Amino acid sequence: MDNEAILRKYKLRQKLINILPVAALAVLFTILVVTVQAKGYRLDMYLKIVFNEGVVLAVVATGAVFIYTLGSFDISLGASTLFSATMGVMTYNATGSLALMILVIFGAAVGCSLLSSVLASVFHIPVFVTTVAMMSVLSAIAAQIITTNGGAVGGISIPSALVKPLDNMGFKIAALAVFWLVCFFVFSFTKIGRRQKFLGGNPVCAQLTGIQVNKYAIIAFVMAGLGVGLGAFLTLVYTPSVTATTAGSIGMNIVVAIVFGGMPISGGPRSRIYAALVGGFSYILLNNILKLLIDSNIGYGVSQIVSAVFFLAVVYVTGLNYRSQMLPR
Amino acid sequence: MKTPILEMKHIRKTFASTVALGDVDLNVYPGEIRGLIGENGSGKSTISSIAAGMQKADSGEMRFRGAPWAPVSMLDALDKGIGMIVQESGTIQGVSVAENMFLGEMQQFPGPLGTVDRKAMNAKADEALRSIGVQNVSGATPMAALDFQTRKLVEIAKVVMKDPEILVVDETTTALSQEGRSILYALMKKLRDAGKAVLFISHDLDEIMEVCDTLTVLRDGAIIRHFTKAEFDADAIRTSMIGRELQGDYYRSDFTPSRLPEVAVKAEHIRYGAVLEDVSLTVYRGEIVGIGGLSHCGMHPLGKILFGAIRPDAGEVVTGSGVKITNETVAMKHRFGYVSKDRDVESLSLSASIRDNIAIAGMEQYAVNGFLMLNSRERVYVDKQIADLSIKCADRDQAVSQLSGGNKQKVVFGKWIGRGSEVLILDCPTRGVDIGVKRAMYQLMTELKNQGKSIIMISEELPELMGMSDRILIMKDGKITREFARSADLSDAEIIKYMI
Numbered sequence: 159m160d161n162e163a164i165l166r167k168y169k170l171r172q173k174l175i176n177i178l179p180v181a182a183l184a185v186l187f188t189i190l191v192v193t194v195q196a197k198g199y200r201l202d203m204y205l206k207i208v209f210n211e212g213v214v215l216a217v218v219a220t221g222a223v224f225i226y227t228l229g230s231f232d233i234s235l236g237a238s239t240l241f242s243a244t245m246g247v248m249t250y251n252a253t254g255s256l257a258l259m260i261l262v263i264f265g266a267a268v269g270c271s272l273l274s275s276v277l278a279s280v281f282h283i284p285v286f287v288t289t290v291a292m293m294s295v296l297s298a299i300a301a302q303i304i305t306t307n308g309g310a311v312g313g314i315s316i317p318s319a320l321v322k323p324l325d326n327m328g329f330k331i332a333a334l335a336v337f338w339l340v341c342f343f344v345f346s347f348t349k350i351g352r353r354q355k356f357l358g359g360n361p362v363c364a365q366l367t368g369i370q371v372n373k374y375a376i377i378a379f380v381m382a383g384l385g386v387g388l389g390a391f392l393t394l395v396y397t398p399s400v401t402a403t404t405a406g407s408i409g410m411n412i413v414v415a416i417v418f419g420g421m422p423i424s425g426g427p428r429s430r431i432y433a434a435l436v437g438g439f440s441y442i443l444l445n446n447i448l449k450l451l452i453d454s455n456i457g458y459g460v461s462q463i464v465s466a467v468f469f470l471a472v473v474y475v476t477g478l479n480y481r482s483q484m485l486p487r
Numbered sequence: 488m489k490t491p492i493l494e495m496k497h498i499r500k501t502f503a504s505t506v507a508l509g510d511v512d513l514n515v516y517p518g519e520i521r522g523l524i525g526e527n528g529s530g531k532s533t534i535s536s537i538a539a540g541m542q543k544a545d546s547g548e549m550r551f552r553g554a555p556w557a558p559v560s561m562l563d564a565l566d567k568g569i570g571m572i573v574q575e576s577g578t579i580q581g582v583s584v585a586e587n588m589f590l591g592e593m594q595q596f597p598g599p600l601g602t603v604d605r606k607a608m609n610a611k612a613d614e615a616l617r618s619i620g621v622q623n624v625s626g627a628t629p630m631a632a633l634d635f636q637t638r639k640l641v642e643i644a645k646v647v648m649k650d651p652e653i654l655v656v657d658e659t660t661t662a663l664s665q666e667g668r669s670i671l672y673a674l675m676k677k678l679r680d681a682g683k684a685v686l687f688i689s690h691d692l693d694e695i696m697e698v699c700d701t702l703t704v705l706r707d708g709a710i711i712r713h714f715t716k717a718e719f720d721a722d723a724i725r726t727s728m729i730g731r732e733l734q735g736d737y738y739r740s741d742f743t744p745s746r747l748p749e750v751a752v753k754a755e756h757i758r759y760g761a762v763l764e765d766v767s768l769t770v771y772r773g774e775i776v777g778i779g780g781l782s783h784c785g786m787h788p789l790g791k792i793l794f795g796a797i798r799p800d801a802g803e804v805v806t807g808s809g810v811k812i813t814n815e816t817v818a819m820k821h822r823f824g825y826v827s828k829d830r831d832v833e834s835l836s837l838s839a840s841i842r843d844n845i846a847i848a849g850m851e852q853y854a855v856n857g858f859l860m861l862n863s864r865e866r867v868y869v870d871k872q873i874a875d876l877s878i879k880c881a882d883r884d885q886a887v888s889q890l891s892g893g894n895k896q897k898v899v900f901g902k903w904i905g906r907g908s909e910v911l912i913l914d915c916p917t918r919g920v921d922i923g924v925k926r927a928m929y930q931l932m933t934e935l936k937n938q939g940k941s942i943i944m945i946s947e948e949l950p951e952l953m954g955m956s957d958r959i960l961i962m963k964d965g966k967i968t969r970e971f972a973r974s975a976d977l978s979d980a981e982i983i984k985y986m987i
Contacts, residue, residue, distance in 0.1 A: 165881055347859055347860050347861070348858055348859070348860060349850050349854065349858060349860065351860075352843075352846070352847065352850065352860060353847070355839075355843070356839060356843060356847045359836035359837075359838045359839045359843075360832070360835070360836035360837070360838070360839075362832055362833055363832070363833055363834060363835060363836050364836070364847075365796070365815060366794070366796055366815060366825060366827060366833050366834070367815070367819075367847055367848050367902070368815045368816045368818070368819035368820075368848070369816075369847075370816055426836070426838045426839070427836065427838055427839035427840065427843050428838070
């Protein structure tokens with residue numbers, strides 16, 4: 159095979175690997191539609207469920223892409239979402255102000271993220287360690303507030319009429335679209351995104367290229383905090399009450415979603431902002447398909463195993479190009 | 488005719504879009520030091536790494552001592568008789584010297600309750616290090632505490648203690664000082680005299696001609712010619728390597744020091760631990776200042792201090808306009824650029840593309856209103872660097888890890904030159920690059936000097952210091968011991984006196 163043919167084959171393979179996540183999303187969507195119809199259930203209802211679950215995951219994961227791009231890992235995003243929503247509900251119940259509630263939700267979310275990043279950069283603690291600590295602290299505070307003010311099971315809530323007008327696809331699509339486009343712009347068309355990708359690829363080289371590591375870590379956490387804030391607000395729009403288990407699985411789901419979307423778990427220059435969107439919805443679709451196909455008594459465990467196998471397969475496929483392209487030195 | 492120890496037939500290897508080897512045959516005979524030479528990307532490292540089990544060929548056949556040869560890893564190959572010392576770092580940072588040397592084999596030092604007898608392991612490591620002439624490192628020393636050259640010597644000891652039938656030395660000497668090189672050459676000769684073989688890869692033609700008994704020239708993944716010692720001829724070898732006659736000067740053709748009157752950078756009374764002791768220097772615009780010395784003389788940390796990457800304990804670095812360089816960001820703002828000796832770790836992001844690596848330092852050059860990054864403008868910027876520096880690549884989006892050493896170094900140069908750096912700090916800029924690329928880089932440096940840019944070239948190679956510098960500062964034990972002005976009469980012997 160001549161050089162041109164090898165180059166063509168290589169580029170084709172790269173293209174295929176790049177479009178694989180979108181293709182997987184389309185296939186999963188088709189499977190869901192076929193399964194729902196075969197079982198005689200209402201398709202519109204299922205699509206609404208998928209959308210409502212997917213939109214929160216996609217929003218939080220989109221912000222989280224900035225952290226994952228640096229090669230870092232934040233496991234506290236679910237706890238931050240819960241904490242922000244809790245603070246928002248408490249604020250509304252104390253003041254009756256929707257605007258203040260939204261402000262507090264975003265303030266709490268960004269504040270939690272900033273705290274993680276500042277702790278990591280000032281004390282040189284690995285980000286993962288600070289976020290594990292933050293997860294425990296935020297979950298405990300939120301649980302304490304919820305239990306004290308509303309009971310562990312029932313939780314705390316805001317009047318459903320308050321956010322009912324916003325509980326529609328139009329608003330949620332608009333919220334997701336605006337946030338995603340802002341992130342896409344920052345990630346793809348500003349120095350911030352370019353530098354974060356480079357930093358994730360080789361922090362030593364990045365520093366010797368004048369990139370301030372702490373500054374860009376803090377920016378990444380602020381972007382993730384904005385995603386958490388919006389995710390917490392959308393959670394309240396969907397279900398105006400908060401319990402101790404609200405958003406509990408988001409932290410881990412984000413990891414899976416980002417990988418499903420075709421982004422390397424190690425971050426770096428091959429990070430893609432669309433991974434959060436594509437992966438978030440793919441993951442929710444997969445979960446719902448598995449719920450439909452597998453007996454509900456054993457469904458949860460089997461779903462988790464199938465998701466895990468799928469996760470490993472995707473990590474393997476997305477790593478194929480990278481593994482084969484290293485010269486011996 | 489002797490029977491070869493190693494026979495490699497019809498070896499073919501591709502990396503993604505790059506054909507590294509196309510149908511190569513190579514025999515290695517007992518009692519020879521065989522040189523492998525060729526331009527970057529010619530396939531020297533690939534063929535030797537296949538023999539040493541680092542990777543597998545796509546097709547072809549290998550026989551070692553007459554039996555089929557298919558090692559599953561470098562450790563497997565080393566156990567069975569072929570050991571390799573790689574060009575870049577081949578050790579693990581987070582563990583001790585002894586743990587590096589006995590990686591995967593610690594069971595040979597059983598301690599109580601299934602533990603490892605570290606004392607015995609450290610003693611064995613010490614013994615191996617002493618046997619090759621390394622006196623000042625112990626098995627218990629953390630690897631991270633050692634500099635690049637000493638890590639390389641540990642790697643050499645690790646391979647040699649296995650007494651391999653074939654030792655592959657892949658451009659290792661570029662990381663070594665003269666003392667380290669002497670240790671390695673002695674080892675190679677000892678192996679040859681014991682009826683074993685050495686495959687020696689280097690870009691240094693003088694070194695190859697001095698050390699090797701036979702020589703194989705590769706170009707574009709194919710063997711061009713085999714030379715016996717009697718046939719060694721520098722011009723013939725060069726022509727075989729690059730397939731054409733070299734045009735133009737190698738080093739600068741003038742022997743008169745020259746510079747502009749304006750100061751570009753000034754370092755005053757720099758102290759840094761036990762590494763640097765009251766170092767002061769001034770570099771002018773349009774001047775190439777060479778800094779030379781033995782590997783541990785402090786010149787490499789000095790380069791980082793000049794770029795603001797290391798904060799000195801005392802003293803300061805200021806620009807010609809008096810701005811203090813406190814960190815890399817300030818240095819870059821004042822148009823400083825830094826090319827590290829450790830290219831793959833400090834100068835490039837290997838997981839990124841050529842485009843990412845070049846564009847990252849030059850965003851101010853093509854950003855719209857200082858912040859908006861447009862792909863179209865970025866492509867134009869990157870393509871200009873690729874064209875100006877003649878970087879051999881499939882396209883701008885090719886992963887930089889797929890490039891040969893010389894082309895990687897061109898990417899690093901492109902990254903700093905593209906952004907219009909006024910002061911370039913180059914730490915061993917031609918390490919691991921072939922003769923053609925070296926010449927291109929020297930010409931580029933001369934051109935930059937003529938444009939009024941300042942170059943601080945830190946180098947362990949005296950010929951390039953003498954060939955390119957307007958002034959040479961020689962360092963020893965953290966101090967500048969002597970300054971030499973550019974002159975046709977300058978001799979190696981005179982300079983070396985102040986290094987040792």
